[in-house]
Amino acid sequence: MTTPQIHRPRRRRRTDALRRLVREHQLEPADFIQPLFVVHGERVTREVPSMPGVHQLSVDQSLDCEVETVRSLGIPAVLLFGLPASKDEIGSENFAEDGIVQRALRRIRERHPDLLLFTDVCCCEYTSHGHCGVVRDGVVDNDATLEILGRVAVTHADAGADIVAPSGMMDGMVRAIREALDGAGHADRGILSYAVKYASAYYGPFREAADSAPAFGDRRQYQMDPANVREAVLEAELDEAEGADLLMVKPALAYLDVVRAVRERTSLPLVAYNVSGEYSMIKAAARLGWIDERRVVLESLTGMRRAGADAIISYHAKDVARWLAEEAG
Ligand code: PBG
Ligand code: ZN
Numbered sequence: 001m002t003t004p005q006i007h008r009p010r011r012r013r014r015t016d017a018l019r020r021l022v023r024e025h026q027l028e029p030a031d032f033i034q035p036l037f038v039v040h041g042e043r044v045t046r047e048v049p050s051m052p053g054v055h056q057l058s059v060d061q062s063l064d065c066e067v068e069t070v071r072s073l074g075i076p077a078v079l080l081f082g083l084p085a086s087k088d089e090i091g092s093e094n095f096a097e098d099g100i101v102q103r104a105l106r107r108i109r110e111r112h113p114d115l116l117l118f119t120d121v122c123c124c125e126y127t128s129h130g131h132c133g134v135v136r137d138g139v140v141d142n143d144a145t146l147e148i149l150g151r152v153a154v155t156h157a158d159a160g161a162d163i164v165a166p167s168g169m170m171d172g173m174v175r176a177i178r179e180a181l182d183g184a185g186h187a188d189r190g191i192l193s194y195a196v197k198y199a200s201a202y203y204g205p206f207r208e209a210a211d212s213a214p215a216f217g218d219r220r221q222y223q224m225d226p227a228n229v230r231e232a233v234l235e236a237e238l239d240e241a242e243g244a245d246l247l248m249v250k251p252a253l254a255y256l257d258v259v260r261a262v263r264e265r266t267s268l269p270l271v272a273y274n275v276s277g278e279y280s281m282i283k284a285a286a287r288l289g290w291i292d293e294r295r296v297v298l299e300s301l302t303g304m305r306r307a308g309a310d311a312i313i314s315y316h317a318k319d320v321a322r323w324l325a326e327e328a329g
Pocket of ligand 2: 168
């Protein structure tokens with residue numbers, strides 16, 4: 001009788017070629033969406049203090065240059081956020097034909113016919129109170145907000161957006177936007193729903209980048225409680241039923257179990273948002289020399305793919321594309 005062989009998984013880890021051969025998940029530039037912040041003014045390239053490497057860009061050479069870089073690295077998509085010239089109760093610039101995002105869309109579309117243009121559709125950057133909808137008696141009025149979101153989405157589609165991404169966590173937002181787009185002749189434009197968005201402290205640096213912190217209270221009456229995961233599946237199912245084309249889970253790193261749970265309950269493409277706080281923590285620790293930025297970023301983003309994300313929105317997208325090119329090169 002022969003002695004039973006012990007299993008030796010290490011045999012498959014012996015050389016780099018072998019490790020690559022049996023690798024289960026890959027990162028590719030084609031999986032990434034690069035967020036961009038557009039502002040009024042001329043020749044503005046203003047770095048966000050809490051997000052080194054991320055800039056507010058004016059809609060001129062500043063934006064052109066950044067978009068060129070993104071394109072040249074093989075990143076297929078950008079996600080636009082706008083900072084308006086002025087804010088008011090309902091956020092009027094949000095649905096203005098010549099609003100900041102609408103102008104950016106037209107400019108990019110003219111120069112890059114095949115770049116995927118995603119837009120964030122929300123009110124918080126545009127409203128004087130900084131909430132994600134119309135405020136009545138101190139509360140965000142869900143249904144009054146839906147009409148505004150529909151108008152915003154249509155102006156974005158008119159200006160060339162491929163996919164609009166509502167992020168306000170209003171009930172019925174996907175259906176309202178779908179109806180508005182269809183009614184305006186944009187049946188061919190898609191919706192990426194921020195279906196599962198938590199009330200997270202990880203958005204801190206973004207609120208500096210987009211100047212969108214709420215003036216009173218917080219967002220816990222509309223964004224999800226970090227303690228819940230069954231509710232995430234429910235939110236995803238509702239948005240799928242309302243006609244979402246892609247779903248998102250946000251933030252990503254502290255919610256990989258949620259990415260997995262949603263992945264297993266829908267056939268729609270799933271996007272993870274590697275949010276501002278996740279980016280800033282890595283940048284800060286790397287600056288202190290406490291971690292290896294490149295390895296930590298690639299490991300974190302690989303974890304998001306492994307959890308079930310098809311695509312990733314990340315401020316590290318350009319860095320990742322450069323690193324992947326070096327590794328392949
Ligand atoms: C707007 C919006 C936010 C983010 C994306 N869209 C902020 C918020 O909800 O407070 C966060 C993105 C990030 O932190 O990178 N509703
Ligand atoms: Zn918002």
